Amino acid sequence: MSHSLIESIQTVIVDLPTIRPHKLAMHTMQQQTLVIIRVRCADGIEGIGEATTIGGLAYGNESPESIKTNIDSHLGPLLVGQDAANINAAMLRLDKAAKGNTFAKSGIESALLDAQGKRLGLPVSELLGGRVGDSLEVAWTLASGDTAKDIAEAERMLDIRRHRIFKLKIGAGEVNADLKHVIAIKQALGERASVRVDVNQAWDESVALRACRILGDNGIDLIEQPISRINRGGQVRLNQRSPAPIMADESIESVEDAFSLAADGAASIFALKIAKNGGPRAVLRTAQIAEAAGIALYGGTMLEGAIGTLASAHAFVTLNKLTWGTELFGPLLLTEEIVTEAPVYCDFQLEVPRTPGLGLTLDEERLAFFART
Ligand code: MUC
Ligand code: MG
Known part of the structure; x- marks a missing residue:
């Protein structure tokens, strides 16, 4: 028993x-x-x-x-x-x-x-087969809706050595205004930072074809989910034509989605999210599909608090290669904690605890x- x-x-x-x-x-x-x-x-x-x-x-x-x-x-x-x-x-x-x-x-x-x-x-990472490091690079999302505020926020993150990868949330505004906003931020930060965008499915293919070209030509490193998850043909065509790599996020709602996206050649990077695959073990199945298909990996977030963030981190830290780093900054967006010790961010990285389980206490x-x- x-x-x-x-x-x-x-x-x-x-x-x-x-x-x-x-x-x-x-x-x-x-x-x-x-x-x-x-x-x-x-x-x-x-x-x-x-x-x-x-x-x-x-x-x-x-x-x-x-x-x-x-x-x-x-x-x-x-x-x-x-x-x-x-x-x-x-x-x-x-x-x-x-x-x-x-x-x-x-x-x-x-x-x-x-x-x-x-x-x-044992830490969860060890239950998942063992970690290959002790920390993960973490991007920050600039999403105040204001270009000057976003630049000031990025400068502060660089100064305190917390983030040097920035993801800009666009798609709510008119496309030319959004492109202007992104290019202004990239020009202000230059080579000191990697600047990427997440469109959250807001464009259609006709808009995305031109916008992806302009973004790529202006030094944007990655374009996340530019068009609807439903438009598979469009995603395949964009993946072939965009000068900056296309990352699938909303398109992956299951491990099976990951397989069919890989089979169709609809993205060259996958955003891994435990929530959209069914957990830390499930997300590693998507990672394995990507690895087999030559698709690069990124550790995504649903803007979880400390518990979901470390559950993701324990899975991601077992991966051989996370070419595009992670965005496990969720706890930093919150003003309050419901755990006794907050996750530790230092030198652009999130530390993955070595204590048993996730390493957190409510x-x-x-x-x-x-x-x-
Ligand atoms: C998303 O779509 O990736 C992740 C970071 C962020 O700011 O929003 C999320 C959701
Ligand atoms: Mg996204």
Whole structure:
């Protein structure tokens, strides 16, 4: 009889303020909402996970409220009484019974990995086969919506040696104004920084063909998701014609999406996100597809807090090559923490803890304070 049976799975929605509004093509964030998942086991061990999206239903198919409901009503009950130490069996059980819901599944898988790491005294990266480093390069997103403010923010990040890769969120504005904004920032930062853009699907192919050429000709290093995830033919053509490499983000909503994008030649870089694949183990399957297809890797984020960020980091740090670095800066966008020790950012990198599990402890008082009632 196993001592590590799952006794309960609890979810808590937490609303946290952001340091400034964060403007994306489809939504302007004034705060961030996290779903925290607590898996309690019969051996007294608790695993914590996080399932976070952006802007309610503006970004993906799951909202914080649907994630909570689906875990509380469907996924959680399927796991109560199951062995927490057998993560393969637990996640297979969920996949058999529930379609999609990769955000919710990612939070649960993260919590199971955290619990198992604590049980065995190992960091999650070691459960995933072992780390190849101790830290990851982290980009910062400039998304204040104002060119001068964005340049000042980038200069400060360079000064304090926190970031030297900047992603600009465009697509909400008129295309020529957006291009002017991006080129002004690249000209101000020059060779001191890598400047990239994320269009969040806002353009159509006719606009993207011209815009990608202008961006590439002006020193922009990477163009993320310029057109709709649905327009596969357009993505293939852009990937062939753009002078700057095209990265798939929204196009990947599952490991299977990653395979078909690779097969079609629709991107030369994949943004890896645990939430869009179903967890830290699942995202490594997408990474393996990319590696086999010669597609470069980038460690993406859904702007998670500390728990989701470190769950991603433990997976990404096991990868042989993350050519384009990561954007695991989510905790830095928040003014508040719900864990006792915040993730450490230093010298352009995020440190990946060597302590058991994810390496985090919930601050019960802060969690209760920010929990939605
Ligand atoms: C996205 O689309 O990549 C990641 C960084 C950021 O600022 O927004 C997210 C979502
Ligand atoms: Mg993106």
